[in-house]
Amino acid sequence: MSIAKLTLEGKEIELPTYRGTEEELGIDIGQLRGQTGAITVDPGFGNSGSCNSEITFINGEQGILRYRGYPIEELAENTTFPEVSYLLIYGELPSKEQLQSFREKLTYHSMIHEDMKKFFEGYPPTAHPMAILSSMVSSLSTYYPEMAEEDGDLNVLRLLAKVKTIAAYAYKKSIGQPFIYPRNDLSYCANFLHMMFAVPTEPYDVPKVLEDALNVLLILHADHEQNCSTSTVRMVCSSQADIFASISAGICALSGPLHGGANQKVLEMLEMIQQDGGDYKKYVNLAKDKNSDFRLMGFGHRVYKNFDPRATILRKTADEVLNNLGQTDPMLDIAKHLAEVALSDEYFVEKKLYPNVDFYSGILYRAMGIPTDMFTVMFALGRLPGWLAHWKELRDDPHSRIYRPRQIYTGATQREIVPIEKR
Numbered sequence: 551m552s553i554a555k556l557t558l559e560g561k562e563i564e565l566p567t568y569r570g571t572e573e574e575l576g577i578d579i580g581q582l583r584g585q586t587g588a589i590t591v592d593p594g595f596g597n598s599g600s601c602n603s604e605i606t607f608i609n610g611e612q613g614i615l616r617y618r619g620y621p622i623e624e625l626a627e628n629t630t631f632p633e634v635s636y637l638l639i640y641g642e643l644p645s646k647e648q649l650q651s652f653r654e655k656l657t658y659h660s661m662i663h664e665d666m667k668k669f670f671e672g673y674p675p676t677a678h679p680m681a682i683l684s685s686m687v688s689s690l691s692t693y694y695p696e697m698a699e700e701d702g703d704l705n706v707l708r709l710l711a712k713v714k715t716i717a718a719y720a721y722k723k724s725i726g727q728p729f730i731y732p733r734n735d736l737s738y739c740a741n742f743l744h745m746m747f748a749v750p751t752e753p754y755d756v757p758k759v760l761e762d763a764l765n766v767l768l769i770l771h772a773d774h775e776q777n778c779s780t781s782t783v784r785m786v787c788s789s790q791a792d793i794f795a796s797i798s799a800g801i802c803a804l805s806g807p808l809h810g811g812a813n814q815k816v817l818e819m820l821e822m823i824q825q826d827g828g829d830y831k832k833y834v835n836l837a838k839d840k841n842s843d844f845r846l847m848g849f850g851h852r853v854y855k856n857f858d859p860r861a862t863i864l865r866k867t868a869d870e871v872l873n874n875l876g877q878t879d880p881m882l883d884i885a886k887h888l889a890e891v892a893l894s895d896e897y898f899v900e901k902k903l904y905p906n907v908d909f910y911s912g913i914l915y916r917a918m919g920i921p922t923d924m925f926t927v928m929f930a931l932g933r934l935p936g937w938l939a940h941w942k943e944l945r946d947d948p949h950s951r952i953y954r955p956r957q958i959y960t961g962a963t964q965r966e967i968v969p970i971e972k973r
Contacts, residue, residue, distance in 0.1 A: 553565065554567055556582075556586075563582075563585050563586060565577050565579060568599075568602070572607050589956045591958055603775075604618070604641070605618065605638060605936070605943060606618075606638075606774065606936070608775050610851070610853040610854045610855045610856070611855050611856055612856060613854060613856040613857045613858065617634065617637060618638065618642070620643075622769075622770065622860060629643070630737070630738070630739075631739060631768040631932075632649065633649060634768075634935065635710060636652050638773055638935045638936055639935060653738070656707065656710055657711070659711035659712060660711040660712060660714070661712075661715065661731070661732060662712050662716060666693070669685075669686060670686075673723060675724065677723070678923055679720035679924055679927045680804075680927055681805075682723065683717055683720055683927055684798045685798070686720070687709070687801060688795060690705075690709070691792050691793075694794075696792045699945075702793055702945065706942065709934065710935065714732075714738070714742040714745070715732055715745060717742070717924075718742055718746045720927065721746055721924055724923070728749075730744065730745045730748045730749075730750070732744075736756070737761065739761045740761045742764070742931070743918075744756055759874040763867055763870075763918065766864070767867075767915075770863060770864065770932070771907070772936050773933070773935070773936025773939065777809070778803050778804075778809045779800040779803040779810070779933065780800065780933075780936060782799050782802075782803040783796045783799060785953040787940075788944060788950060788953040793941055797937055797941070800930075804926060804930055805926055810925075810930065811926050812847065813907075813912035814912060814923075814926065815908075816912045817881070817912035817916060817922060817925075819846070820884050820912075820913075821881065823884050828880060828883075830887045833846065833888075834846070834895070846892075847908070847909075848909030849892055849898070849909065850901070850903040850906065851904075854906065855902050856902065858905065858906040860906075860907035861904070861905045861907050861910055867910075868882060871917050872917055875917060877917055885909065885913060888909075889905045889909070892905055912925060915928060
């Protein structure tokens with residue numbers, strides 16, 4: 551093990567280091583304050599590792615994303631979302647028998663308690679589906695309290711099964727249509743689409759192209775290391791709050807426009823360009839103008855300094871879906887032109903502003919008939935197995951501690967209260 555040395559106010563201390571399986575190097579500052587009285591300052595935690603994890607590896611410089619060692623490109627091409635969920639949560643891809651059992655359990659637990667349907671009646675018609683999703687997930691703890699570790703493991707399955715039902719019901723609530731019960735004969739993705747778009751008076755067969763596209767979308771969003779929402783799940787879990795509170799907190803974190811709402815911003819930008827005559831070059835120039843406030847949404851990533859591998863997969867998927875459905879979407883043409891510029895223009899190449907996953911996912915959801923205010927809910931549905939995997943990893947870690955970051959205080963120094971009559 552190598553040692554890092556820190557010199558502070560004339561005193562030198564030694565700090566141990568960690569090296570991950572992919573040669574990631576970290577400096578252990580666990581004893582820093584005890585030895586020096588100082589702490590590190592890292593706004594946004596961009597240079598701080600909050601944990602060791604075996605779940606996901608990202609190399610932003612090389613555009614690498616792997617779940618439990620498997621490249622995202624191979625998983626998107628060769629597996630289903632339930633298989634990836636099993637992989638993330640339990641550590642290995644399932645055997646044929648394990649997958650069959652897992653799918654049966656997801657089907658068995660897909661219904662929500664009939665009393666919970668009354669909760670939806672209490673929300674106004676304008677309620678955002680994401681707000682409904684977070685509160686409904688939190689309320690599940692009143693039906694399935696955790697009394698032992700086995701309850702937590704069962705609740706992992708319950709959440710995976712029920713969140714898609716709650717999400718579909720939230721959408722039906724928003725458009726005033728009756729709820730559609732899940733079907734035992736459909737796959738995970740087809741079941742969700744059926745609950746979203748079927749109506750009691752008409753038959754509805756889920757198009758295979760949409761089922762396959764949703765499968766890819768959910769796989770690509772299933773985990774992404776220590777992002778805002780995942781870190782929130784782990785932080786809440788560290789207090790030994792139950793699984794439903796932890797996941798509900800993650801949903802709330804994801805609801806912000808800088809996190810889960812990013813693909814919605816992309817679509818709004820493309821709509822604006824389309825309404826302005828489709829002159830994408832005008833907006834490229836605005837993005838390059840330092841005196842302009844305009845920013846191209848869906849370009850660049852805080853982690854990926856090269857390209858986002860998920861965006862490459864989704865670009866191909868978007869072409870396949872639109873071609874199969876016979877749709878011509880002018881916004882996709884605008885998106886393609888913007889992507890070509892980003893990959894060739896010196897300004898974007900130098901700043902490494904490549905298209906990210908949000909750039910294409912909004913277009914795909916739009917083609918599938920999913921409304922804009924459901925985009926973040928779709929993100930949550932995909933990210934759920936990653937949240938559950940991190941919740942389980944932290945819960946099972948015998949060395950885990952409650953998260954408690956420190957701060958540098960910049961307020962007033964000690965002062966005395968002046969009597970109110972003298973203020």
